[in-house]
Amino acid sequence: MRHLSPRTASVAAVSLVLALGAAACAGPEGHGGATSAGAGGKPRKGGTLTVLNSQPQEDFDPARLYTSGGGNVPSLVFRTLTTRHRADGAAGSKVVPDLATDLGRPSKNATVWTYTLKDGLKYEDGTSITSGDIKYGIERSFAAELSGGAPYLRDWLIGGDRYQGPYKAGPDGKRGKQLASIETPDARTIVFHLNKPEGEFPYLATQTQTTPVPKAKDTGTTYEKHPVSSGPYKVVSNENDGERLTLARNTFWSAKTDSERKAYPDKVDVRSGLDSSVINQRLSSSQGADATAVTTDTNLGPAELAEVTGDKKLASRVGTGHFGYTDYLAFNPKVKPFDNPKVRQAVAYAVDRSSVINAAGGSALAEPATTYLPDQKSFGYTPYDHFPAGATGDPAKAKDLLKEAGYPHGLTITLTHSDARDFETSPEIATALQDALKKAGITVELQGLEDNDYKDKVHGAKTEPGLFLAHWGADWPSGGPFLAPIFDGRQIVKDGANFNSGFLNDPSVNKEIDEINKLTDLNAAAERWGALDKKIGAQALTVPLFHPVYKRLYGQGIRNVVISDWTGVLDISQVAVK
Known part of the structure; x- marks a missing residue:
């Protein structure tokens, strides 16, 4: 799927509140597949699948x-x-x-x-x-x-x-x-x-x-406008740079050479540029063509989710699941007082993850994180909590560390975040952190920036602030594209977009990355990525906050719902509408 990280610019920017994100597994209690309510029945070929999206399917090349x-639409053609x-x-x-x-x-x-x-x-x-x-x-x-x-x-x-x-x-x-x-x-x-x-x-x-x-x-x-299809569907029309994309069967595609794509519908009608609330309302009502509609980029926000949860029929049509993604606090050790590891550790102990999760929409939309790698086996997830502070933080431990660091009366720091209501770097999350750190004697001054200014500032090696809200996701489900861009010292970019926010250039870390990259046994590599994550985590260069949980509606006529942990998105190559 599209790389879910700050350096990408399409469906990559996950936002549960603003509905820019990845979805998840069918059924309100987890992975549903064809057994979840509203998604059962033997799938058959035929009919039209409608896709209702907020983001246009731009650059369909x-x-x-x-x-x-990205939304799975490209993989129907490519x-x-x-x-x-x-x-x-x-x-x-x-x-x-x-x-x-x-x-x-x-x-x-x-x-x-x-x-x-x-x-x-x-x-x-x-x-x-x-x-x-x-x-x-x-x-x-x-x-x-x-x-x-x-x-x-x-x-x-x-x-x-x-x-x-x-x-x-x-x-x-x-x-x-x-x-x-x-x-x-x-x-x-x-x-x-x-x-x-x-x-x-x-x-x-x-x-x-x-x-x-x-x-x-x-x-x-x-x-x-008309890429030549190698997949089960071909482009019939592409209007307004992906705002409306119409796909029909590629009659020369053969399931004998493709065991992955089921290609049940005869036609796929992708309509984009829609308001997220309109999309969710249409899917909720599920009338006419919307009964056989899905969305590949629009999630339920907290208020919408509360309404849906109270309706058993609607709740049975909510996909729930996960994608490899982590939201976290990032430190720049070149900026005082974050050059002192004990200050970074103090912040880690002071964080109240329960209040952060509430600010992110509640436990239905976010799960607490103490590891940088997402909690999925394919990434090599290895549980650890180097600075155990429980669900609500440990301000007393944080104060002790501040004393050891030379700040017996506390200190004042600045937290940079985006003013965009984008779930990950939102003012609500920043305020929740501000309140939590205050209990440990840390006064947090908030610096909210317009989103483009925020990205320019935090990804510039010369302008990066000492503390800011950040997020990262995987190009594929492995520790490699998760850890290397953030912690490989050879990937520090002095002039351009830099994502090694901690400016870590540890020869032992760089060497281990190289050694893991030599492995062609992906399971063995995953174990090594997990161990490396645990090693790096001890340096307190980041404070993992939460892993997003995704909620998404689909029409009442949708069958054969399949949503993987690779994309976190309802896979329209599997969907049937009959």
């Missing part, structure tokens, strides 16, 4: 999409080398083959990955999909005019940092320059040469950049 998971397993809960955190026959065959040091395509793969016009099409699809994603996709291929492929795509003319004036680190020895084989070991390449191969694009059909920046 595989080169420009961050991942295929197939990739690998994909997520379309199953409920934790089972859906597994990576599985898609266009490829397997997860890839790594070299001994995981710097070379080889894939073989399945037989019988076809585009919507009946022509065969080749490895050269995948290579070209990746190469065009490097073009400046098609920016927006994930950065990994640029970072991992040999020569990727210098390659500018096939559109730009070389010294000889000719266009069509290729990236030598991707080889296609035949029509079904593609080989990637990486500049360092990357055991998680099978996860990366789920990114939409590995979608095949036939060079002869590439229209550059207008390709998004």
Whole structure:
């Protein structure tokens, strides 16, 4: 799915109150699948699925999409080398083959990955999909005019940092320059040469950049209007840059080559740009076409959730679940007094997570966090609480630490947050923290900024404040894209968007990241990521606050509800409307 973190700009910005976020598993009590009320019955082919969204499906080009998971709509049209397993809960955190026959065959040091395509793969016009099409699809994603996709291929492929795509003319004036680190020895084989070991390449191969694009059909920046489908549906129309997207069956798609997508509806009608309250009202009423409607980006807010919970029929149509995401307090140790570890520890002890969760909408929408990694096995979740303060904080312990740090009479600090009502960095959460820290003798002055100003300030190495509200989510369900951007010292960016807020550059941490990246056994890697999280957590560079819980309505005529822990979004590739 789209990377859920501050450095992305689409459905990535989870907001339960403003309905920008990921959804979860069917049924009010957890993973529902076809057994949850309103979602049962044997699914059949036919009918029209309506998708009601607040955010337009912009940039519907595989080169420009961050991942295929954003609302799941792209994965109906774009197939990739690998994909997520379309199953409920934790089972859906597994990576599985898609266009490829397997997860890839790594070299001994995981710097070379080889894939073989399945037989019988076809585009919507009946022509065969080749490895050269995948290579070209990746190469065009490097073009400046098609920016927006994930950065990994640029970072991992040999020569990727210098390659500018096939559109730009070389010294000889000719266009069509290729990236030598991707080889296609035949029509079904593609080989990637990486500049360092990357055991998680099978996860990366789920990114939409590995979608095949036939060079002869590439229209550059207008390709998004009618991208050539490799999936079960093709684009019939794309109005107002994704505001309304109409999909119909790709008759050349074959379930024999695709065990993941069920493709029950005959048609998918995606309508975006709608007010979140209107979406929830329409899904609640579930009349006409809205009876077979879902949303892939609009959650229930606290007030709406309270109303729905009181209605058994509506409650049976609420999806509940989780996505790998953490909201936290971030310290900048370069700013006094946060250069003193005991001050950071004091803040950690003083935090009242129960009041923070109430400010975030209550326990139905947020769960307390003491670890940086989300509490899911695929991330390598290892329970720890280095600064145990219970649900409501331990102000006495915090005061003792302040005395040891040289502040026997307390101190005054500033907390920077966004003024946007976006659930994660909201004024309500900042105020709850302010009240809690006051009990420990810490006076918190709040600095609320307009959202763009907030992002510029906290992600600038020269402007980053000493303490601010932050959040991070996963490009795929693993500890790698969670820990490395935040704690790998080699990823500190001095001029540009920096996410290593603690400016940690610990050789032992950097080395362990490299060692884990060599592992092609994803389960073994997960264990190592969990241990590394626990080690880093002891330095109190962050204070984990909570992991979001997502609530979402779907129409009364929806069948076969499947929502995985990979995306946290109701998977429309599984939904039936009959």
